[in-house]
Amino acid sequence: MHHLSHFARITPDKVAVRFLESGEAFSFSQLEREANRAANALLRLGLERNGCIVLCIENSPDLLLLALGAQRIGLYYVLASTRLSASDFSYITRDSMASVAIVSSACMSADAASSLDLGGARRIGIGFADSAMERWETHFLAAPDGLPPMPAPGREMLYSSGTTGRPKGVRKPPFEGAFDAVDNRNAAVARSFALDASSVYLSTSPLYHSAPNRFLSAAIHAGATSIVMAKFDAERALAAIGQFGCTHSLWVPTMFHRLLRLDTEVHNRYSTASMTHAVHGAAPCPVHVKQAMIDWWGPVLHEYYSGTEGIGATAISSREWLQHKGSVGRATDGILHILDDAGRELPPGETGNVHFESDAQFAYWNDPAKTRAATSPQGWRSFGDIGHLDSDGYLYLTDRKDFVIVSGGVNIYPQEIEDVLLQDPRVADAAVFGVPNDEYGEEIKAVIQPARPDFTGPAVAEALKARCRELLGSLKVPRSIDFESDFPRHATGKLYKKLLRDRYLA
Structure with missing residues (x-):
């Protein structure tokens, strides 16, 4: 570097x-x-x-x-x-x-x-x-x-x-x-993902986001050649990999979903054989989506979990993930702790607030209240996610704390419902969140972006509810399902879930 x-x-x-x-x-x-x-x-x-x-x-x-x-x-x-x-x-x-x-x-x-x-x-x-x-x-x-x-x-x-x-x-x-x-952060990216002057890096995402900014910086200062997309397009990204022999790339799960939905003929038109490190993060990747990508590209997917705050990180290779499906990896920066709402540490297998113990200096700019809210009694910091550790120290994310649904005193995690809905070929995307219910406090609302305009209506909604009931049990079945032709999104394609939820709360 x-x-x-x-x-x-x-x-x-x-x-x-x-x-x-x-x-x-x-x-x-x-x-x-x-x-x-x-x-x-x-x-x-x-x-x-x-x-x-x-x-x-x-x-x-x-x-x-x-x-x-x-x-x-x-x-x-x-x-x-x-x-x-x-x-x-x-x-x-x-x-x-x-x-x-x-x-x-x-x-x-x-x-x-x-x-x-x-x-x-x-x-x-x-x-x-x-x-x-x-x-x-x-x-x-x-x-x-x-x-x-x-x-x-x-x-x-x-x-x-x-x-x-x-x-x-x-x-x-x-x-x-x-x-x-040398910027140590660039050096860490290069070291973690074997990025050097022989690499060709495909930048798929807006550079105003933390990870795309960091990865492009690391590629430039490592002497690699970088191919920067103005805006993500699934087929154009595949074509670029083949045309330029890209070895490294950065993705979010929504992009994988769009790649997988391309016709088989499009898949076969382009070679991805040069790709050695397809790095992804920013949001949890549904197990079936990641498995399909590994089946297609081979064990070249590398996942990370971190955030703008820079308080800690995890990473996991494809080979590790195949043994710990659904995990975002073990800590590579800091020490992981799972805490309950009172700040007590929880054992492996129990779900709670994910915190990192580290020496990183961190405070939200001009907002001490938000800094305190992200800090445990021990001084450990959180990105605001919920999850658990397994006995080997691998982290599994359950959801954002802000989106947990509390219905009848029971915590329900939207992510696992969304993952089930996304497995249905009629579903292009899904968002699950809580809406007010007089009796239970909150009830489960699902909003579906259909894969085709005709994949809507009461019959499809009932079929999706039945699927959730079969795979998750009656407690996690959406009380109602709506259909929308498009979702509010960031430029990466990542769902702007708060804005969608706010429409229904209004």
Whole structure:
């Protein structure tokens, strides 16, 4: 593991990054020069070390160069989702105390970007046709491409995806030392997944998310070639693996589901033989989906469990998973503990709150109450998930704590119901959550996205209930099932479950 600057010297003409849809590519020497140009442009805006900028930009050269530029002049850079509402974009810009917000015309909040309350942040646009905002392109093209004066290491500031409430910020202490020193987080990714200069990495997801940002950074600084998708498309991803000989890739389970639903003829059209590490995380993967992917691609799937907070992690290989199906692995960072609601540790096999014991420094930005809520009496931290350990120390996630249904005093975990529903070929996706019930407190509601428009109606609903009754017992049968043609989603395809649930609670 080295740094981009190292590879700009020793392999200057090798392709570092190729943007799949546009075909735009940067060699390592070009990427180095353009990262310097972005850094110098930011300095000319008056930004100083440990200052903060917000970047609300789709997967594009602009986003990558701005992030790399911020990394070499000691800035914090917030990677904001392009799907943020205007309200959340305004909140994040003000909460992070950013002095500059750079927003693309492709963002959902773009129409309101020129008039939002950003707490005094200077607003700069990319791709806007009018002149309501300053143009980043003007600043960028006017800047020199030499190494900026007094370079220093910067780092990202991330916000949680907000699936259970207002996005929560995580700002870690600034890095010290040389700007081109090896980032231990990149080194850990490279070491864990055998990522090096011979690798070809396929980036399938929005780079404003924590893991895609980290994996692309690791690939660049390992000297690998990266293929970046602007937006996920199942067949296009398969084609890219074959075309570029991709060895590494990053996925979420929804993407696997879409890959598996492609026709067999499409599967057979493309080779995935080059793939050695298909890494996935961000959400639990249903057992039948992961088994089908291993059957198709072989034992190349590698799963991790972690989060924006950086308080701990687990990992599991395909071969381990086949012996511990449904597990997200054993701890690779920190020590796992399962606690009850009173903070008492539970033995293997019992379900409770998942906590990590570690030395990682962590606090939610500007929110001590949320930090306290995520901390056990012992000082251990939680991502907010529920699960159990087996006797070998493998972790099995049951659900998000916020989505547990309490019906008649009994805890019901939606994930296991969703997994059963997803096994039915009539179901493209499923969401299960609790809705009010006068007698029991809550009852189980299932919402189905059908695989075809005709896979709806009372007969299908009753058949799905019967399936749940057969496999899970009467306690876990949805009281009602609705059908919707599409679900609210993040750009990765990950379900925005809180928004869907809120529709029914309203």
